[in-house]
Amino acid sequence: MAELTESGQHFDIKKLSFIGVLVSLGIVFGDIGTSPLYVMKAIVNARGAGNTMPFNEYIEGALSCIIWTLTLQTTIKYVVIALRADNKGEGGILALFSLVKNLKKGWLYLIAIVGAAALIADGVITPSLTVMSAIEGLQIYNPDTPVVPITIGILIVIFVVQQFGTSFIGKFFGPVMVIWFLVLGGLGLSHLSENFEILRSFNPYYAYKLIADSPSAIIILGAVFLCTTGAEALYSDLGHCGAKNIRVSWGFVKIMLILNYLGQGAWLLSNYGKPGFSVMNPFFGIMQEWMIVPGVILATAAAIIASQALITGSFTIFSEAMSLNLWPNQKIDYPSGVKGQMYIPRINWGLLFFCIIVVLHFRESGKMEAAYGLSITVTMLMTTILLVFWLLKKRINKVFILVFAMVYMAIELGFFSANVIKFLEGGWITVVLAGSIGVCMYAWYNGRQIKTKFIKFVKLDHYIPIIKDMKLDETIPKYATNLAYLSRAKRYGEVESKIIYSIIKKQPKRADHYFILNIVNQEDPYTFKYTVDEVLPGTIYKINFLLGFKIDRRINDYFDMVLRDLMGDGTIPSRSSHPSLRAHNIPPDLKYVIIDNTYINDILLTVKEKIILNIYNFVKYIGSDDFKAWGVTSHNVIVESAPITEECVAGSRIEQSEFFRHNS
Numbered sequence: 001m002a003e004l005t006e007s008g009q010h011f012d013i014k015k016l017s018f019i020g021v022l023v024s025l026g027i028v029f030g031d032i033g034t035s036p037l038y039v040m041k042a043i044v045n046a047r048g049a050g051n052t053m054p055f056n057e058y059i060e061g062a063l064s065c066i067i068w069t070l071t072l073q074t075t076i077k078y079v080v081i082a083l084r085a086d087n088k089g090e091g092g093i094l095a096l097f098s099l100v101k102n103l104k105k106g107w108l109y110l111i112a113i114v115g116a117a118a119l120i121a122d123g124v125i126t127p128s129l130t131v132m133s134a135i136e137g138l139q140i141y142n143p144d145t146p147v148v149p150i151t152i153g154i155l156i157v158i159f160v161v162q163q164f165g166t167s168f169i170g171k172f173f174g175p176v177m178v179i180w181f182l183v184l185g186g187l188g189l190s191h192l193s194e195n196f197e198i199l200r201s202f203n204p205y206y207a208y209k210l211i212a213d214s215p216s217a218i219i220i221l222g223a224v225f226l227c228t229t230g231a232e233a234l235y236s237d238l239g240h241c242g243a244k245n246i247r248v249s250w251g252f253v254k255i256m257l258i259l260n261y262l263g264q265g266a267w268l269l270s271n272y273g274k275p276g277f278s279v280m281n282p283f284f285g286i287m288q289e290w291m292i293v294p295g296v297i298l299a300t301a302a303a304i305i306a307s308q309a310l311i312t313g314s315f316t317i318f319s320e321a322m323s324l325n326l327w328p329n330q331k332i333d334y335p336s337g338v339k340g341q342m343y344i345p346r347i348n349w350g351l352l353f354f355c356i357i358v359v360l361h362f363r364e365s366g367k368m369e370a371a372y373g374l375s376i377t378v379t380m381l382m383t384t385i386l387l388v389f390w391l392l393k394k395r396i397n398k399v400f401i402l403v404f405a406m407v408y409m410a411i412e413l414g415f416f417s418a419n420v421i422k423f424l425e426g427g428w429i430t431v432v433l434a435g436s437i438g439v440c441m442y443a444w445y446n447g448r449q450i451k452t453k454f455i456k457f458v459k460l461d462h463y464i465p466i467i468k469d470m471k472l473d474e475t476i477p478k479y480a481t482n483l484a485y486l487s488r489a490k491r492y493g494e495v496e497s498k499i500i501y502s503i504i505k506k507q508p509k510r511a512d513h514y515f516i517l518n519i520v521n522q523e524d525p526y527t528f529k530y531t532v533d534e535v536l537p538g539t540i541y542k543i544n545f546l547l548g549f550k551i552d553r554r555i556n557d558y559f560d561m562v563l564r565d566l567m568g569d570g571t572i573p574s575r576s577s578h579p580s581l582r583a584h585n586i587p588p589d590l591k592y593v594i595i596d597n598t599y600i601n602d603i604l605l606t607v608k609e610k611i612i613l614n615i616y617n618f619v620k621y622i623g624s625d626d627f628k629a630w631g632v633t634s635h636n637v638i639v640e641s642a643p644i645t646e647e648c649v650a651g652s653r654i655e656q657s658e659f660f661r662h663n664s
Helices: 018-027 039-046 055-084 093-103 108-135 147-164 173-192 196-202 204-213 217-228 231-236 243-271 289-323 345-362 365-393 398-420 427-454 460-472 497-506 555-568 607-622 658-663
Strands: 002-004 010-012 457-459 478-487 494-496 510-522 528-536 540-548 590-597 637-642
Touching: 018 173, 018 243, 039 055, 039 217, 039 243, 039 365, 055 196, 055 204, 055 217, 055 231, 055 243, 055 365, 055 398, 093 108, 093 231, 093 289, 093 365, 108 147, 108 231, 108 289, 108 345, 108 365, 108 427, 147 289, 147 345, 173 196, 173 243, 173 289, 196 243, 204 217, 217 365, 217 398, 231 289, 231 365, 289 345, 345 365, 345 427, 365 398, 365 427, 427 607, 457 460, 457 497, 460 497, 460 510, 460 528, 460 540, 478 494, 478 497, 478 555, 494 497, 497 590, 497 637, 510 555, 528 555, 540 555
Parallel strands: 478 510, 478 590, 510 540, 590 637
Antiparallel strands: 002 010, 457 494, 528 540
16 A cells, blocks of 8 residues: 655555655654653652662663663554554554454443543643753753743644645654654763663663662652653554554664663763752753754754644544544545645644643643653553454464453553552643543444434335425426435435435425435545445435545545546436526536434433433534535535424323314
């Protein structure tokens, strides 16, 4: 499968290539690649005044934790195992859910919702944290640097340019990140000579000793976890670069990261106790003074790239959620004309709003770390659960699955415990963000189920004689030449009763051709096909759009293509049915009717269903109208309302008055 990169070059993501590796460095590793900006600083701050462990043992133990966290969590779980769980080349928690949703485990969608909501919360925290961490480096050069205004200004620019596409600046993502990682490795290597004993950190014993002996071990783990926070984004970007390119580029990235962490560790041991040590960020401490300003500029560029990747990833998550009925349809633009470069306006401005709130609330990058770690820990836990079911589906040896589940649940529950204790210090904002999004997803998914329960489906065949007679009845004004309805009926030959209500009862709609348009979601993310069922020859057609979850729902454009095909093969006329217009080769008119069910009698609902539907109706305002979300222009759309059921639901039948009978 060929992929168009943001520089306009083609490469096969299934094959290992230089371009593929370069693109991987620019897209996949921005998040995890900027972690040296704040990890060692967080670890030093987590030591606490009451920790009696010698400082050199503390740093060596922390570095050992980093090395083995990157190995167990990022390398083995994600690079080796998770990248194999691809849905036709696509990765991420919702793609993984698509692989296991047919296992008849009705609760798995809850796992997907929690994981996706937490990952979206990460899309708010990451830009705020990484940009602010980079700008804080200027305080070494000038302590009065206005970090908060500069951070907000950069964030506004990042989000504003989304609407124009990033194909131009995307050309520089890969080269900039190559320079970034080489600088990381070079800076770290240059300080290793200060203390070669730091290499003992490769021994996992020092990690065990730190956890076992340090009184603040649980807090330290929360800081250590920040080194692997980009692993989930790595898996989500599988479809952009391919597993082989990601695996090879990860080898280079991991070496550079570890070298930098070791260099920071050596610098810490050499400068421990010196004036200004307690307020110095080790990342900028390992730089020469002349390098600080260029270093901040490069770090800011890397932070922008990391933020861009997370923002684009958030758009992808929402797009997939729409296809899985976890989120309302929203208008999606493709400003660059490049696959993967989507833009969802309401999501973009919503993310910017929350990023600014986060920056104004915390004002320091160090205070964001608790919120950052908690969001990703939750996502990783949910991914582990879904991976277990994927391994079961693949019939992998159950002993291996048991070991995998025990090891990673233990690791991630440990990290979760380390982050959740900081709930009041900032972790609460993750719970609020992710919880709000998760509740909306839950209400949308279940609200659709509730409404579907009340929607009546009827056999279209039963109404063919009526529609056939209507077409010939000239006493009924002609409504349109081609009349199209959007349907969600899944069974062959069925249609919602509300469509029949609209055609026959609400206002008889005589037309030459009736089209029932139906989207059939496909597990293959890039399926892009259609089928035509001729229900009544020359009159009624059902068009089934077979679309993968990566394909935009621009039904207007796709239906225009279908109409051209039908006109081209003579199935329907290519010119207007009106003689005056036909003489001038004017094409036939087209009208869409979208029916919005707005009323369900409260008698039919339980208390829980009423609550869900109230939230569902609120979430509906976040989304776009169907005709906007599906790319249907408003000039030829009629929006109607119909009762969700026409049956009488009163508890008892009202009786006719005797008085009325005598006086009539």
